[in-house]
Amino acid sequence: MTSALVLSFDFCLISAMVRTSRSRIQVWLALTLICVLNGNAYSASKAHVIAFGKWTSFPWSAGTTDEKPLILKLRPLLVDARIKEFTVGPAHDVTDRLFVVRRAFRLNDSLPQESASPHWQWQLGEWLLVDRVTGHISAINLPEFDALHSGASWYRDYAAYCGVSEDGKKVYAVVAQISRRKPILKKLLEGEGAGAREMKDASPEDACPVPSWQRGPMRVTFEPAGAAKQTFAIRGHMVDLVTEEEDDEEATK
Numbered sequence: 041m042t043s044a045l046v047l048s049f050d051f052c053l054i055s056a057m058v059r060t061s062r063s064r065i066q067v068w069l070a071l072t073l074i075c076v077l078n079g080n081a082y083s084a085s086k087a088h089v090i091a092f093g094k095w096t097s098f099p100w101s102a103g104t105t106d107e108k109p110l111i112l113k114l115r116p117l118l119v120d121a122r123i124k125e126f127t128v129g130p131a132h133d134v135t136d137r138l139f140v141v142r143r144a145f146r147l148n149d150s151l152p153q154e155s156a157s158p159h160w161q162w163q164l165g166e167w168l169l170v171d172r173v174t175g176h177i178s179a180i181n182l183p184e185f186d187a188l189h190s191g192a193s194w195y196r197d198y199a200a201y202c203g204v205s206e207d208g209k210k211v212y213a214v215v216a217q218i219s220r221r222k223p224i225l226k227k228l229l230e231g232e233g234a235g236a237r238e239m240k241d242a243s244p245e246d247a248c249p250v251p252s253w254q255r256g257p258m259r260v261t262f263e264p265a266g267a268a269k270q271t272f273a274i275r276g277h278m279v280d281l282v283t284e285e286e287d288d289e290e291a292t293k
Contacts, residue, residue, distance in 0.1 A: 088175035091118045092127070098144075098162045114144045114162065119175045128164060132194040134218065140180065140194060143168050167192060167199070169218065182216050183223050193260070195253040198274065200260045202229070202248035211248065213262040213270060217277060225279040229267045 093116035099109035117125045131141040143165035150159040164187045167180045182192065184203025192201040203214040203226070215225035248264045258274040259282060271282040 088173070089118075089120050090170060090172050090175065091121075092116065092131075093118060093123070100162055100164065112144075112162075112164075117141065117168075117170070117177070119177070124177055125168060127168070131170075134169075134194075134197050137172050139170050139172070140167050140199075140218075141170065142166070142192075143179075163187070180218060181221060182214075184212055184214055184226070189248050191248065191250040193250045193253060195255075195258070195260070198224075198260075200251040200253065200262070202251075202262065202264055211264060211267075213251075213264075213272070215260060215272065215274065215279065220277060224274070224277045225272060227270070227272075227281075229262065229264050229270070 095113045095115045097111055097113050100112045101109045112128055114126050114128045116123045117127050126144045127141045128144045129142050131139045133139045144162055145165050146160040147163045148158045149161045150157070166185070167182060169178050169180050170176075180199075182190075182199055182201070182203075184190075184205065185192070185201060186204040189204060190201045192199045194200075197218040198215055199218075200213075200215045203212040203223075204210070205212070211229045213225060213227045213229055214223050216223045251263075252261050253259070254261075259271055260274060261269060261271045263269045273280045273282050
């Protein structure tokens with residue numbers, strides 16, 4: 041009888057210990073899950089500090105016959121006080137979260153027979169899309185964009201510029217939208233002096249001036265060297281050529 045009582049007591053004690061261990065494990069797992077979720081939420085909600093540094097002047101060769109380089113200004117783009125890119129020109133706010141800015145980078149211009157020391161030259165690069173919340177920086181796809189002759193004009197999430205064909209023989213009026221892979225407008229600019237061969241020895245400003253925008257209705261105007269002025273009406277991802285009569289009628293309103 042006594043042995044049975046002892047065995048019963050031991051069994052109850054072991055069962056209680058097992059239940060207690062299971063409870064502790066469950067509590068530990070629950071606390072661990074809470075900590076992980078809180079950590080992920082903290083990481084996701086952590087704000088990034090996006091800022092620009094001080095302006096610095098640098099010489100830039102536009103690839104023209106003029107031996108005197110242009111003097112441009114660049115500034116670093118910092119994310120959480122760390123330099124991520126160098127940029128030129130003003131930034132354009134697309135939304136309260138996203139903005140675009142043009143990249144600048146250094147290229148080694150040393151010849152093989154020259155000294156081992158690199159000869160760095162600043163060059164103009166692509167346009168960048170920057171997310172203020174995540175701190176993510178990505179290159180924007182701008183079809184036919186030429187670093188030497190294309191000057192982009194931004195309005196909302198649209199970029200208007202003169203694009204150059206891959207063979208360098210044709211110039212296009214191009215309007216690209218950030219969310220679309222293909223341009224919403226790509227029209228050949230025809231006229232005397234409108235070809236890329238006539239543009240190659242001109243400065244970027246003379247070869248293809250930056251297009252101009254207007255709102256209400258949304259329109260963009262191209263006036264490249266040697267070609268007639270052309271205005272296009274933008275409706276979402278649809279584009280229509282505006283005739284001179286329509287342009288004059290709108291101007292009188």
